[in-house]
Amino acid sequence: MFFHLFPRLRHLAVAVVGLAAGASAAPAASYDLVVYGGTPAGLAAGITAAREGASVVVIEPTKWIGGMVTGGLSSTDLGKQECIGGFPREYFKRAAAIKSETPLWYAEPQANMAAFQAMLKEAGVKVVTEQSLKALEKKSGRITSLTTADGQVYQGRVFVDATYEGDLLAASGVSHTLGRESKAQYGEPLAGIHPMPVRPHGADVMGVACKCVGGTGPHYIHGTPCKINARGDDGKLLFGVTELKGKPGDADKLTQAYNFRxxxxxxxxxxxxxxxxxxxxxxxxxxxxxxxxxxxxxxxxxxxxxxxxxxxxxxxxxxxxxxxxxxxxxxxxxxxxxxxxxxxxxxxxxxxxxxxxxxxxxxxxxxxxxxxxxxxxxxKDEFTDNGHWPYALYVREGRRMISDYVMTQRDVQREIFKPDTVGMGSFVIDCHIVQRIVAEDGTVTDEGSFQDAPAKPYQIPYRSIVPKKAECDNLLVPVCLSASHIATCSLRMEPVYMALGQASGLSAAMAVKGNVAVQDVSVPALQAKLREQKAVLDLPNLVLGPASDQLAGVVVDDAHAEFTGSWVSSGYGAPVDDASHNDADSGKGEKTARFVAQLPAAGRYEVRFAYSSAPNRAASVPVEITHAGGVAKVWVDERKPGVHDKVFVSLGTFDFAANQPASVQVSNAWTRGFVSVDAVQWLPVK
Structure with a gap:
C-alpha cells in the first residue's frame, strides 16, 4: 500500500570531484541557482532567488516536495512568533488562507502543499522530483554541475544544499560532522552522552493515578516517569534497550530519534x-x-x-x-x-x-x-496517493557543516548577538531521546533528551550557512548549517530553516549578479534586502540578564541549586545565566529550592535573591536564610521586579561563620501563583 513511502533516499557513495561518468548524452541544463532538496528551506531559497530574476531549478529525490511541512508536521514549532517574518510568515499566511477558519501556523498538510505549489508556479521555479544525486563535478573550489540518477546534468553558478541529511555538502567535500560532540569540545554543559534521571512523578505526569513512586508534578515531555525493569523474563534486554557505551559527556556518532508526524x-x-x-x-x-x-x-x-x-x-x-x-x-x-x-x-x-x-x-x-x-x-483526505500515511520520515538531525563559525550552546543562550545576522531562532534546546539504556539498578532510562534547556531569541550568522571559502565558494547550506549538536537542537525548526532558505536565495542571486563567491557577498546589502522583505534579523528590546561570574561577591545560580519536587526551567525575562526555575504553580507545599554557598571568610554579608518577576507570580514567597545567628525568614513579592542588577532583591544583612555553609531556601508553601527562583548572591559588607 505504501509503495512510494520512503523519503530522502540518496546515493552517498558518489561524491566527487569529476565524477560525471555515466551521464547521458542529453545536453546539460544551466541555471543561476541549483537547489538540491525540495524541503521548505530549499523551496524558500528557490522562490526568493527567482523573484530576484535568477533562473532556478529545485531537485528533489522523492516524489513529493515540501519536506516535513507538507509531510505531516502541521503543528508548527514556533518558539517566539515575533522572531518569524519574511518568507516563512508569508508562506504560513498563504497556507492558512487556503481554507477558511484555519489558524495561522496550523494548516493541514494538503493546504501546505497547495501553498508551496502556487508560490513555485508564480515565481517560475522549475521543480524536478524523483531524481537523486548520482555525481557531482567540482573544479577549483567550485561546484560546476551535478548529475541526477537519470543522467541529466545540471550546471549552476550557485548551489544550495537544502536536504535534511546534508548530502550535497558531503558530496562536495565540505567539512562536516554527525552525531554528538563531547562536552569538552566546545565547552557545552549539555553536550555528549546525557543520561536522563528517572523522575518519579504521579498523576500530573500521565494524567492518571500512578502505581510508581509517588509525588506530583507537571507533565514532562521527555524523561522516565518511573522505574521499569529493562529485561524480560528470559533475562535479555527488552527490544530497543541497550547497554550504555561511553560515559556522560563523551562524543559519539548517534543522533536523536526519528519518527513520523x-x-x-x-x-x-x-x-x-x-x-x-x-x-x-x-x-x-x-x-x-x-x-x-x-x-x-x-x-x-x-x-x-x-x-x-x-x-x-x-x-x-x-x-x-x-x-x-x-x-x-x-x-x-x-x-x-x-x-x-x-x-x-x-x-x-x-x-x-x-x-x-x-x-x-x-x-x-x-x-x-x-x-x-x-x-x-x-x-481519508490526506496523503491520498500514499495510503493516507505521511510522506516524510522526520530526520530531526543530519550531518552538520563545519565552517568558519560553528554555533554552539552559548550562541543560543548567551552570545546571542551577531553582526552578520541573517535570521533568528528562539525554540528551546529540544533533543528527543537518542537511546534507551540500562541504569545501574537494572531499570531502563532514556539518554540524550533534554526537557529544561531554554534558549533566548538569538541571531544566526551568515558565516554559519556558507562553507569555508577554500573548500567551496558557491555553496549555501540553510539546513545542515555549521552548528553543534546542542545548537542544532534549537535551530532545527522549519520556520528557521525557511528564514535561512530565504537568506540563501537572496545571497545566491546577489552572488550571481555580482559574479562573486558567496563568502564575498556584501552582508550589509544582504541584510538590507532581507529587511525590505520583512525578514526578522533582530528584536528591538532583546536583553540579556547578568552572568553569575561577572557579579560581585559569591553567586549561586539555580543551575546549582538543590531542588525537591518538580521545578520547570524557563528562559523568561532576563535571568542570571540564561535560565530560572519555577514551581509550575503546582504541588504547593511540596517544593523547595536550596542555594548553598561556601563563603571565603567569616563576616557580615548582604544576601540578595534573584527571580523572574511577572504579574502571575506569587505575592508572598517564603524564604529562609541560615546564618551564624540562626534562621531568618522573609517573604518576597515576586510580582515586583528586582532592583539590584535589575533582577535581585535584598533579603537582609547577616553574620556568617567561617567553615559553615551559608544557605538560602525558597519554598512554595502557602503561595498563590508561580514561584520563581534564579540565583542568590552574598555580598561582603565592610
Missing part, C-alpha cells in the same frame, strides 16, 4: 482505522506495555502528543518515555546507501504503525485505552 482525526466522516503493518511484532512494545501497566488509567493523549491543526485534524507526535520516537532505529541512515535508507525508512513506518495498532488492539492494553485509541485514525 502522523495526521490523525476523530471526525467519523474522514477517519480511517490505523493499519496493521506488514510484519507486525507486538514484542517491540513490551516496554510500552510495562509503562502502561505502571499506571491505572493512562490516557492516549499522554502517550502521544496531539497538536491541534485546522478542521478537526491533529498532528500526532512523540512525547514522554515511550512514544512514536524510535530511539536507535536511525543508526546508519545518514551514511547509508539508497538500500540502507529504504530499509530504515520502512522499519520506521512499521514501528510507528505497529505502536498505534498495538494500543488499539492488543488484549493486554486496558480496554478503556484501546477504545480511546480507536476513536482516532488517519485522515
Amino acid at each position: 502522523v495526521c490523525v482525526t476523530q471526525r467519523p466522516d474522514i477517519r480511517v482505522p490505523f493499519p496493521k503493518p506488514e510484519g507486525y511484532e507486538p514484542a517491540r512494545y513490551e516496554l510500552l506495555l510495562r509503562l502502561i501497566q505502571s499506571y491505572s488509567e493512562v490516557a492516549f493523549g499522554r502517550l502521544v502528543h496531539l497538536g491541534q491543526i485546522g478542521h478537526g485534524k491533529v498532528d500526532l507526535n512523540a512525547q514522554g518515555f515511550f512514544s512514536t520516537d524510535y530511539p536507535g532505529g536511525n543508526v546508519g541512515y545518514l551514511e547509508g546507501d539508497a538500500a540502507t535508507r529504504e530499509r530504515i525508512a520502512k522499519d520506521h513506518v512499521n514501528y510507528v504503525q505497529g505502536l498505534l495498532y498495538f494500543l488499539g488492539n492488543d488484549s493486554r492494553v486496558p480496554q478503556k485505552l484501546r477504545d480511546e485509541t480507536n476513536t482516532w485514525g488517519l485522515c
Whole structure:
C-alpha cells in the first residue's frame, strides 16, 4: 500500500570531484541557482532567488516536495512568533488562507502543499522530483554541475544544499560532522552522552493515578516517569534497550530519534482505522506495555502528543518515555546507501504503525485505552496517493557543516548577538531521546533528551550557512548549517530553516549578479534586502540578564541549586545565566529550592535573591536564610521586579561563620501563583 513511502533516499557513495561518468548524452541544463532538496528551506531559497530574476531549478529525490511541512508536521514549532517574518510568515499566511477558519501556523498538510505549489508556479521555479544525486563535478573550489540518477546534468553558478541529511555538502567535500560532540569540545554543559534521571512523578505526569513512586508534578515531555525493569523474563534486554557505551559527556556518532508526524482525526466522516503493518511484532512494545501497566488509567493523549491543526485534524507526535520516537532505529541512515535508507525508512513506518495498532488492539492494553485509541485514525483526505500515511520520515538531525563559525550552546543562550545576522531562532534546546539504556539498578532510562534547556531569541550568522571559502565558494547550506549538536537542537525548526532558505536565495542571486563567491557577498546589502522583505534579523528590546561570574561577591545560580519536587526551567525575562526555575504553580507545599554557598571568610554579608518577576507570580514567597545567628525568614513579592542588577532583591544583612555553609531556601508553601527562583548572591559588607 505504501509503495512510494520512503523519503530522502540518496546515493552517498558518489561524491566527487569529476565524477560525471555515466551521464547521458542529453545536453546539460544551466541555471543561476541549483537547489538540491525540495524541503521548505530549499523551496524558500528557490522562490526568493527567482523573484530576484535568477533562473532556478529545485531537485528533489522523492516524489513529493515540501519536506516535513507538507509531510505531516502541521503543528508548527514556533518558539517566539515575533522572531518569524519574511518568507516563512508569508508562506504560513498563504497556507492558512487556503481554507477558511484555519489558524495561522496550523494548516493541514494538503493546504501546505497547495501553498508551496502556487508560490513555485508564480515565481517560475522549475521543480524536478524523483531524481537523486548520482555525481557531482567540482573544479577549483567550485561546484560546476551535478548529475541526477537519470543522467541529466545540471550546471549552476550557485548551489544550495537544502536536504535534511546534508548530502550535497558531503558530496562536495565540505567539512562536516554527525552525531554528538563531547562536552569538552566546545565547552557545552549539555553536550555528549546525557543520561536522563528517572523522575518519579504521579498523576500530573500521565494524567492518571500512578502505581510508581509517588509525588506530583507537571507533565514532562521527555524523561522516565518511573522505574521499569529493562529485561524480560528470559533475562535479555527488552527490544530497543541497550547497554550504555561511553560515559556522560563523551562524543559519539548517534543522533536523536526519528519518527513520523502522523495526521490523525476523530471526525467519523474522514477517519480511517490505523493499519496493521506488514510484519507486525507486538514484542517491540513490551516496554510500552510495562509503562502502561505502571499506571491505572493512562490516557492516549499522554502517550502521544496531539497538536491541534485546522478542521478537526491533529498532528500526532512523540512525547514522554515511550512514544512514536524510535530511539536507535536511525543508526546508519545518514551514511547509508539508497538500500540502507529504504530499509530504515520502512522499519520506521512499521514501528510507528505497529505502536498505534498495538494500543488499539492488543488484549493486554486496558480496554478503556484501546477504545480511546480507536476513536482516532488517519485522515481519508490526506496523503491520498500514499495510503493516507505521511510522506516524510522526520530526520530531526543530519550531518552538520563545519565552517568558519560553528554555533554552539552559548550562541543560543548567551552570545546571542551577531553582526552578520541573517535570521533568528528562539525554540528551546529540544533533543528527543537518542537511546534507551540500562541504569545501574537494572531499570531502563532514556539518554540524550533534554526537557529544561531554554534558549533566548538569538541571531544566526551568515558565516554559519556558507562553507569555508577554500573548500567551496558557491555553496549555501540553510539546513545542515555549521552548528553543534546542542545548537542544532534549537535551530532545527522549519520556520528557521525557511528564514535561512530565504537568506540563501537572496545571497545566491546577489552572488550571481555580482559574479562573486558567496563568502564575498556584501552582508550589509544582504541584510538590507532581507529587511525590505520583512525578514526578522533582530528584536528591538532583546536583553540579556547578568552572568553569575561577572557579579560581585559569591553567586549561586539555580543551575546549582538543590531542588525537591518538580521545578520547570524557563528562559523568561532576563535571568542570571540564561535560565530560572519555577514551581509550575503546582504541588504547593511540596517544593523547595536550596542555594548553598561556601563563603571565603567569616563576616557580615548582604544576601540578595534573584527571580523572574511577572504579574502571575506569587505575592508572598517564603524564604529562609541560615546564618551564624540562626534562621531568618522573609517573604518576597515576586510580582515586583528586582532592583539590584535589575533582577535581585535584598533579603537582609547577616553574620556568617567561617567553615559553615551559608544557605538560602525558597519554598512554595502557602503561595498563590508561580514561584520563581534564579540565583542568590552574598555580598561582603565592610
